[in-house]
Amino acid sequence: MERQGAAGGGPAPGALARAWDALVATARRTVADGLVVGTSGNVSVRVGDTVLVTPSGVAYDGLGPADAVGVDLDGRRLFGELTPTSELPMHLEIYRATTAGAVVHTHAVHATAVSTLVPELPPVHYMTSALGGPVRVAPYALYGTDELAAHMLRALRDRTACLLRNHGTVAYGDTLTQAYDRTAQLEWMCRLWLTAVSVPGRTPTLLTPDQLDEVTEKLKGYGQRK
Template sequence: MTQDAIEQAWDAVVGTARRTVTDGLVVGTSGNVSARVGDLVLVTPSGVPYDRLTPADLVAVDLDGTRIRGRLAPTSELPMHLEIYRRTTARAVVHTHAVHATAVSALVTELPLIHYMAAALGGPVRVAPYALYGTEELAAHVLRALDGRTGCLLRNHGTVTYGDDLDQAYDRTAQLEWMCRVWLTASSVPGLAPSLLSAAELDEVAEKFRGYGRPR
């Protein structure tokens, strides 16, 4: 692992964090982004506006959460990020407080199958039960909701997705927010209920994706 690789990964973390603000997925310093480089996890710091982050603000921890580099405290959601890295193949994690996804998380225990892109996240998107932010309890809830999935909702909180890189993790976040918006829009029409896909229809999509390339 070279210094250049770490610096490039940090640039990508900062760029992705700023994108969450630009695209309206977070407000202020809410949400957080991380990337794994070898045995290090580069993560956004706590309480610092993303537009103020510089190369000197790099924060890196090991998989036990010990700070290896940087002077700033890592995000309060570090337990959730680390548990995902320890238990999955994740190389990048994006957590947001996206409006439509957060609204859906307060209504259902699983996002209804409103669109076939749920297959790109591994199947029906679950809602992790509520727990105080930044706790090991929340991290455990999230890990269970992610079983066989690459994204989930957090009850009354937001979203978390992971991927092989930050682009993939971010694309999955954006896709999840879009699906939540579609379901909320369709279900808000008086007197009508949206049609939903069956599990068999979603399985058919998942099979087609396997021959299509990497869904993002």
């Protein structure tokens, strides 16, 4: 990481080190919050044209500064000895197609369950608007393949998150915090919908496109203004 920053004209070593620490903390949070089990799922963050990614098959609680893995937007390794996540094609497709600063992929239980039931998560809650609209389910394809990455990118059109059929979730954001929050929000909405549809003889009400548009406008002023 030091050599790449000093001689390669890329991000400063300090920026890469801070980004790696934040990435590891986010990856550990996915485990602590039950969004992944073991070494499933993966996280990445973009610093300039360098993409830091979690390595394949390594427990997050064992990752340290020396384990940093960085690639360019074409997937060429810039530094690191460990093999990047097998889902690198998905991460890179998002960075090449959007302004994403971070990507989180999980195998969250409720979201994965929903991915096996419907082609799109019904708009059961107004936070659907925070993800760009009803969350689509990308068709199944073998993990780690360009085919899966292509399916995912189509499902993400005008969205910041999607479900992967019989697989899990993908969400991106400007920052690791935003990407993680969108992931957690998606899992919560999937759990909410599964809970609602499980009530015998009852059908959950859904929000209309006009209601979602109204929320989208209101969310533009949400939070603290600087």
